[in-house]
Amino acid sequence: MKNLSIALLLVLFAFTAKSQSADERGYIVKVGDQAPDNFELVLANGQKTSLKQLRGKVVILQFTASWCSVCRTEMPHLESDVWKAYQNKNVVLIGVDRDEPLAKVQKFHEDMKITYPLALDPGADIFGLFADKKSGVTRNVVIDQNGKIAYLTRLYDTNEFNQMLKAIDGLVKNPVAASE
Template identity: 50%
Template sequence: MKKLLLIALFFTTQIGCAQEDATRGYKVKVGEQAPELNFTLMDGTQHTNESLKGKVVVLQFTASWCSVCRKEMPHLESKVWQQFKNEDFMLVGIDLKEDREKVERFIAQMQVTYPFTIDEDGSLFESFTLPKAGVTRNIVLDKNGEIIFLSRLYEEKEFNEMIAVITAELKK
């Protein structure tokens, strides 16, 4: 009986891992409307789904303790923000569960100039992800607020695919 329970537990665990691998920790999918967005940038500007309409938007979930985030951020600054900031485009760094002072130091250390907000309780992050999902994520929204690209971690090929998606969307 114990052996049968262990086998059942093993397969249940494997199925759960396979499902998370397939979703990459997201509970949203490409083609869906973004969940409700309501956040205030560190400069005091408030944004909602409605205020972001008409712009291609990249939501970058990050944290100061995340080494992969730190690896990706200079690329986001130079290859995404600097390239598209003068178009109908917005890149928002969304720091996960850290205080303002720490986030300000993080932004200064990383030398990024794109706007930031702080997801103090993680609810914005959790509106896109499965429980206990890891950070380092980029979510690209089209001008109507539909999800058109989801990334996880930093991998150059996928990062370049994201840039191609942004470029194509801005040309529409």
């Protein structure tokens, strides 16, 4: 009986470790997964929201930081090609700033001349629900109207970014039917 218990514990440990292990790009989630939604987003302007509140919309979470040069390269494209292009089409883009204080996030928002909101992520706890905390930003998580992950990006690659835009466009033109 003791050997069976130990074997079951080892299987359970292996399963748990496997389910939380990061892929080659650092993600611990994958396309098709229900997005983690057990957190609140506190925006730099003081407003609060959550993925649960945004259900029914396409949501893009852009994990970013002021020190990230690739993020700074990508942000103008997110502003024009996602935020401006889709903000009136039931799409929400929120930059989730990794572990920086409010004043720095507000300055970053102003310096980048973006109009989409930035949220605070103290301790990178929100980031850690989607990717291994040891992995880096920039990355985008596209979440469909039912809260499922529809597309994932890492770094800023023009081809991958364009594929993300196609995925967003597809979700806007053919909304996912409610599964509840």
